[in-house]
Amino acid sequence: MTMSNTGGRRRPPTIHDVAREAGVSRGTVSRVLNGGHYVSPTAQEAVNAAIRKTGYVVNRHARSLITGRSDSIGFLLTEPQEKLFEDPNFNVLLRCCTQALASHDIPLLLMLAGTEDERRRITRYITAGHVDGVLVVSGHSGDLVADELREAGVPVVQCGKPMGRGSKVSYVAADDRDGARDMVRHLLSLGRRRIGVVTGPLDSPGGVDRLAGYKEVLIEAGVGIDERLIVSGDYSRASGEAGAERLLARAPDMDAVFVASDLMAQGALTALRRAGRRVPEDVSVGGFDDSTAATESTPALTTIRQPYDRISNEMVRVLLAQIGGEDPAAVILPTELVKRESA
Amino acid sequence: MTMSNTGGRRRPPTIHDVAREAGVSRGTVSRVLNGGHYVSPTAQEAVNAAIRKTGYVVNRHARSLITGRSDSIGFLLTEPQEKLFEDPNFNVLLRCCTQALASHDIPLLLMLAGTEDERRRITRYITAGHVDGVLVVSGHSGDLVADELREAGVPVVQCGKPMGRGSKVSYVAADDRDGARDMVRHLLSLGRRRIGVVTGPLDSPGGVDRLAGYKEVLIEAGVGIDERLIVSGDYSRASGEAGAERLLARAPDMDAVFVASDLMAQGALTALRRAGRRVPEDVSVGGFDDSTAATESTPALTTIRQPYDRISNEMVRVLLAQIGGEDPAAVILPTELVKRESA
């Protein structure tokens, strides 16, 4: 099935057309376009009027050709395909970053590096200078792609602490350890003492820090650590379910569990229900992230909110600063305990 | 906290460097780069060797400046912010389209038009020629943005049938009506006769077609239409829950329900459970989409699979063809009944 073709684009107006219309030179129009310094109010106004009249929009290719900047940035997701979009956090991050960039009038290029092949192609694309900088998000941040890009001179900001010790990659992260502490303190305040934990992947700083926070508080409180109450997962729903099952098997007297992601907590709820435990009556469950999964589960999850909107904004801010020549920076943002039904 | 800055990009090699290295002219290098017609095997080889040696990557800006193409395409999502990423279908579509484009070495620009302001800005950006074409996805496809873009001469492909009657926008869609027919036939084959429906938004062709399929089969089968068994939703989980509640109130003898999206079906399951109905023993539930929601619910949803991978591939194919000068086209892809636990 086909339809007749309409339209066909007209040649768009150039800076030349605007200059002629405004009765000034190209240079003046260019100056107005780029901040308007050293332009008389009269010229300024004439140019703006001409721009409105002609419907002029700058040709970014011509500009980029000479400035060397592309005025676009990449959003790089390194994650095997399946997990990629299961986690609602990626989506929120992507959405927030797109918006944050849009407010600077910078387009976002989405780059998915699931396979080694894709990864090579994308790295090549990036290092060729087709983007001015890259926002990197990877699930298990053991990934070194951010370091590699930085090594190649590309401005980079990663979401979450980088794994490489001594890595000089900029990053923005929530305060994982502090969040974990808050949650475990909350569970203690409910009178719980046999508190289990399903950790995140322990080859990632986020996973390690959340576990550290858990241990810290229990030791401080004089409850002590019981290794039977510690199992690890990989942030996926399935691993949360399996983790809770193992915990129940190893420590049937568990009266609370801190699960290091909401998605895993969803899985844990399933396992607990199947085992006949009521939440929160028999077992309190605390999640982490405050993703959409937290409100969708029954009971709704008490969790630690990661401020994804702020994280995104900071990532963009830090990246743009770096593109502007500033040094890499690390930003850690506070989390917040959100009480719902599960604990 | 700051860290010392490393690196700083070197000026990348140009076509000139490659030409010198290979002992040929710019023109010859350019020809090799663009398909290699009218180039001797000797020169071909020399150029390729030089490209490898210098690490040359084409400067897309310089190319675009002269060709007028940007060699990038936009992925436009017109949807209010909240709903945007609740629906897993958007994610799958985005992922598949990104990959389909990546295989053509075309970057995807993500554009979110939640507010009227964003929409204006993005339209301006697109019509300025910063992308060669646009893939449009909108939840309730009453949206006319695709038509507007097409009117402005921009190649466009929409996901799902466009609303505007007489619209000449290219689109790729699953066969909604046929999918609905399959599902209702399946419910009939289970011996169900009091089959309710929670429709999609009836200001969108998808919603209308699925309802039409439902009615068609019931009439064909001689069961007839009972208006009390028809309520409408908006594809959201909440509306599915509310819809199922209304159906139960109006037709307590309902023994099956066709819910026009998996997300709504999830909501319906919640409502049915609360009402004390067992699924599938008391009430069979059929969804639509085969999104991740279908396998995550308990019981897992019997549903109609929309072939999102094929839809994405077709969208990209049709769009590229259109950019290449071909006429707009409409593609309708078959759906498939996926039996799980709920019906």
Place this chain on the structure above:
DNA sequence: TTCTCTACTGTGAACGCTCACAGAAGCACC
């Protein structure tokens, strides 16, 4: 007057590529 300074404006060159064109080389045919 003349000089200096500031505020502004115009101009040519350049960014790295593609495209159209001209031309060379080889071959076949008259």
Place this chain on the structure above:
DNA sequence: GGTGCTTCTGTGAGCGTTCACAGTAGAGAA
């Protein structure tokens, strides 16, 4: 030897910007 054809190659122009530089006008000071 001329003509035509095909296959290949090099060259100059130009895409729409920005940037550096030169230059003008007006104000204020000497």
